[in-house]
Amino acid sequence: MAADQTSVIEVRGVTTRLGGVVIHRDLDLTVRAGEVLALIGGSGSGKTTLLRLMLGLEVPAAGEVRVFGQRLGACAAADLAQVRHRWGVLFQQGALFSSLSVFDNVALPLRELKALPKGLITELVMRKLAQVGLAGADALKMPAELSGGMVKRVSLARALILDPQLLFLDEPTAGLDPASAKQFVQLVQRLRNEMKLTVVMVTHDVDTLFALADRVAVLAEQRLVAVGTLAEVAAQPHPFIRNFFLGHVAECAEDSIRSYRESLTRAPLAA
Numbered sequence: 001m002a003a004d005q006t007s008v009i010e011v012r013g014v015t016t017r018l019g020g021v022v023i024h025r026d027l028d029l030t031v032r033a034g035e036v037l038a039l040i041g042g043s044g045s046g047k048t049t050l051l052r053l054m055l056g057l058e059v060p061a062a063g064e065v066r067v068f069g070q071r072l073g074a075c076a077a078a079d080l081a082q083v084r085h086r087w088g089v090l091f092q093q094g095a096l097f098s099s100l101s102v103f104d105n106v107a108l109p110l111r112e113l114k115a116l117p118k119g120l121i122t123e124l125v126m127r128k129l130a131q132v133g134l135a136g137a138d139a140l141k142m143p144a145e146l147s148g149g150m151v152k153r154v155s156l157a158r159a160l161i162l163d164p165q166l167l168f169l170d171e172p173t174a175g176l177d178p179a180s181a182k183q184f185v186q187l188v189q190r191l192r193n194e195m196k197l198t199v200v201m202v203t204h205d206v207d208t209l210f211a212l213a214d215r216v217a218v219l220a221e222q223r224l225v226a227v228g229t230l231a232e233v234a235a236q237p238h239p240f241i242r243n244f245f246l247g248h249v250a251e252c253a254e255d256s257i258r259s260y261r262e263s264l265t266r267a268p269l270a271a
């Protein structure tokens with residue numbers, strides 16, 4: 001659970017319009033330091049758009065989004081750049097550059113940031129690859145040679161190469177088979193503890209929620225219809241929530257979540 005209640009992201013009174021259509025209406029949401037907050041909602045409910053607002057890639061029609069206290073869209077370019085270096089993003093498809101090796105993909109943010117000595121870049125990249133469970137020899141591979149699980153790990157290494165405090169995950173387990181999804185979730189859980197990360201993730205996957213989420217925010221009908229722990233949210237009568245947790249409500253109890261997470265911790269973390 002979040003040890004520190006300081007807010008990392010504040011969404012206040014946010015209304016979003018895209019192509020003349022209202023996507024969000026008057027959203028309020030706080031992401032607390034150290035927590036994993038999951039965004040769930042039906043297809044087209046505006047989860048990715050909310051993530052994009054938090055990344056400053058969309059601008060709200062009304063209201064404001066603050067990350068580390070900086071109001072996105074209203075702060076100086078230098079302040080925005082500083083805030084951006086404090087977060088990492090894992091996009092849904094991994095978004096690796098197909099013409100670059102694993103090493104060069106992971107090194108990219110370091111090279112963009114400043115002129116670092118070659119030896120230091122090598123050291124940082126190799127250390128990060130090891131941290132996400134990849135072998136040294138994987139650094140030379142091209143994205144086309146990687147399994148789906150490896151693509152996710154390389155993308156995660158790139159998202160974490162600047163040692164951010166905040167990590168955004170868009171459907172982290174989408175497209176992975178159940179075993180790879182489980183291993184990836186274990187990895188995120190371990191890194192989250194090691195790096196003391198605050199995590200915002202969009203997911204459709206109940207197992208990923210059970211494994212990682214401290215709190216869940218539910219988008220429906222342009223609004224946040226519930227925000228709370230899994231047990232609190234799963235108890236809500238909203239039809240989307242009823243349907244989403246169908247057959248899983250008992251598993252959302254705190255004791256069940258705790259023992260599920262302990263079982264994941266005990267399982268070996270295969271590469």
Ligand SMILES: Nc1ncnc2c1ncn2[C@@H]1O[C@H](COP(=O)(O)OP(=O)(O)OP(=O)(O)O)[C@@H](O)[C@H]1O
Nearest residue numbers: 018019021023041042043044045046047048049050
């Ligand atoms: N650039 C755009 N212009 C107009 N409408 C858009 C644009 N981008 C997204 N939308 C619409 O906004 C709504 C919310 O999209 P968004 O991708 O945020 O939903 P989502 O909850 O992430 O969906 P999914 O789970 O299917 O990925 C959808 O109805 C989508 O068609």
